[in-house]
Amino acid sequence: MPKQHSITRPVIVQILPALNRGGVERGTVEIAKAVIGRGYKAVVISNGGLLENQLTRMGASVHRLPVHSKNPFRWPFIRSKLSDILRAEGADIVHVRSRAPAWIALPVAARLSMATVSTIHSKFAPKNAIKHLYNRKMLKADAVIAISDFIKSIIAKHYAQHKSEEDVTVIHRGVDTVVFDPASVTQQRIIREAERLNLPEEGSVVMLPARPTSWKGHEVLIRAVAALNRPDVTLLLVGAGDGPPRFVSGLEQLARKTGLNGRLRIATGSNDMPAAFMLADVIAMPSTVPEPFGRVAVEAGAMGRPVVAFNHGGAVESVLDGKTGWLAKPNDVDDLTRALAAALDLSQTERARLAKRARAHIIKFFSKEKMCQKTMEIYDNLLQDKAG
Numbered sequence: 001m002p003k004q005h006s007i008t009r010p011v012i013v014q015i016l017p018a019l020n021r022g023g024v025e026r027g028t029v030e031i032a033k034a035v036i037g038r039g040y041k042a043v044v045i046s047n048g049g050l051l052e053n054q055l056t057r058m059g060a061s062v063h064r065l066p067v068h069s070k071n072p073f074r075w076p077f078i079r080s081k082l083s084d085i086l087r088a089e090g091a092d093i094v095h096v097r098s099r100a101p102a103w104i105a106l107p108v109a110a111r112l113s114m115a116t117v118s119t120i121h122s123k124f125a126p127k128n129a130i131k132h133l134y135n136r137k138m139l140k141a142d143a144v145i146a147i148s149d150f151i152k153s154i155i156a157k158h159y160a161q162h163k164s165e166e167d168v169t170v171i172h173r174g175v176d177t178v179v180f181d182p183a184s185v186t187q188q189r190i191i192r193e194a195e196r197l198n199l200p201e202e203g204s205v206v207m208l209p210a211r212p213t214s215w216k217g218h219e220v221l222i223r224a225v226a227a228l229n230r231p232d233v234t235l236l237l238v239g240a241g242d243g244p245p246r247f248v249s250g251l252e253q254l255a256r257k258t259g260l261n262g263r264l265r266i267a268t269g270s271n272d273m274p275a276a277f278m279l280a281d282v283i284a285m286p287s288t289v290p291e292p293f294g295r296v297a298v299e300a301g302a303m304g305r306p307v308v309a310f311n312h313g314g315a316v317e318s319v320l321d322g323k324t325g326w327l328a329k330p331n332d333v334d335d336l337t338r339a340l341a342a343a344l345d346l347s348q349t350e351r352a353r354l355a356k357r358a359r360a361h362i363i364k365f366f367s368k369e370k371m372c373q374k375t376m377e378i379y380d381n382l383l384q385d386k387a388g
Contacts, residue, residue, distance in 0.1 A: 010383050011041045011090050015105050016097040017068035019049030023173055023295050024097050024121050027371070030174065031095075032060045034372035035379075043089050045082070061089060067101045075104055083108050092386060093117060093379055102137045115382040116141040119171075123292055124154045132158065139163040143378050145171050147293045148314040169378065172317070173293050174371030177363050180274050180302035182355075189275040197267050199279060203232035204344055207280035209273065209296055210287075212243025217286030217310075218251055224286070224336040226258035233344065234263045238276055241268040277303040282343040285309040288331055294318060297325070301362040304355030306343040308336070318366060324358035 012035045014028050029051055032042035042060040046052075047068045055062050063085050066078055082105060086094065094109040095117040096102040102118055109116045118141035126132035138144065139155070139162045146152040146168050156165045178184065199205060206225055210216035218240055225235045240251060248266055255264040270276040277283065283300035285291070290313025297307045297318040307325035309315035319325040326339035346354065 010092045012093050013043040013091045014095045015045045015101040019046045019051040070100050079108050106140050117143045119145040121147050136162050144168045150313050171374045172366050174368035175298045175302050176368045177302050180299050185274045185278050190278050193275040204281040205234050206282045207236045208284045209238040212240050212247050215289045217288050221286045222254050223333045226260040227337040236265045238267050239269040241266045283307050298366045301358040304359050308339045
């Protein structure tokens with residue numbers, strides 16, 4: 001339970017590199033909305049981006065500052081400007097959401113006697129001593145949030161001498177289960193998205209929604225779908241079309257080599273992912289390195305779609321193997337093929353039962369409301385400690 005505090009209108013400041021599309025950015029907006037809904041003041045500082053106007057419309061105070069900078073020679077100037085903003089806003093809590101902002105903001109907040117929070121979103125395993133030093137700045141905050149048990153385990157393994165496991169709170173990213181709800185997607189939206197994606201009218205669709213990055217598993221998925229040897233199955237790579245020509249042509253060449261050429265669709269990212277999910281029979285998340293969380297799995301689950309992922313990283317927490325999806329041996333094409341086949345072979349009755357289980361699981365453990373509630377509890381506990 002959160003502690004009670006006596007601060008009349010607390011001011012919560014979130015600091016992140018930029019405000020464009022992404023899980024970090026979306027989470028920042030959702031927390032700002034929850035802060036305002038509680039009657040507190042929300043302040044967001046970044047280097048700018050597409051979501052600034054949305055924050056302003058909801059009543060947040062938005063400031064633009066190059067807090068994304070990794071150049072330590074610029075930090076004194078940025079810290080001076082940040083100090084002015086924090087003083088002017090009357091900040092009570094400073095919440096950093098990335099490493100560069102942590103290096104810039106945490107010393108300023110400490111000097112001003114402000115409570116601090118950090119959220120660790122990314123892969124946190126250090127590649128060398130310099131990276132270890134750079135990463136661990138996030139652990140200097142009064143309260144540390146990890147977005148998954150997987151990230152918490154990395155902190156415990158590599159940074160135990162800097163932050164005890166008990167002092168790290170897991171708060172999973174939340175999905176908007178109103179937006180991501182099959183009942184809320186109109187037939188018109190589904191038709192519009194189907195036309196954009198140029199999907200065949202018959203057959204099954206395996207979808208991978210992901211950035212055009214090699215570790216997201218596009219190639220291993222092409223091999224696995226080709227190994228199914230099912231002419232009625234189309235592989236849809238949403239977001240891969242945003243990649244450079246070399247990336248796209250590499251996928252096309254692999255499809256030709258494996259015999260999947262006529263059944264591969266490479267598309268740009270969607271502005272209506274709920275509608276896109278409705279077009280898929282199976283959602284794949286075959287990331288070849290562990291996902292820190294894996295937003296696709298929870299969004300797909302909220303839409304009642306079976307998810308097939310590799311058995312590592314955040315997917316282990318969001319996908320219930322054999323109940324809401326399948327977890328294949330990491331980077332094993334044969335086992336991925338087996339899992340895809342199991343998902344595609346579901347009867348209509350089995351699919352309906354899985355959809356119900358998957359959505360209930362996401363609502364219970366991975367909703368936006370739960371994420372906001374747990375984060376607000378951390379804020380309230382810090383505010384109580386500050387009020388004395």
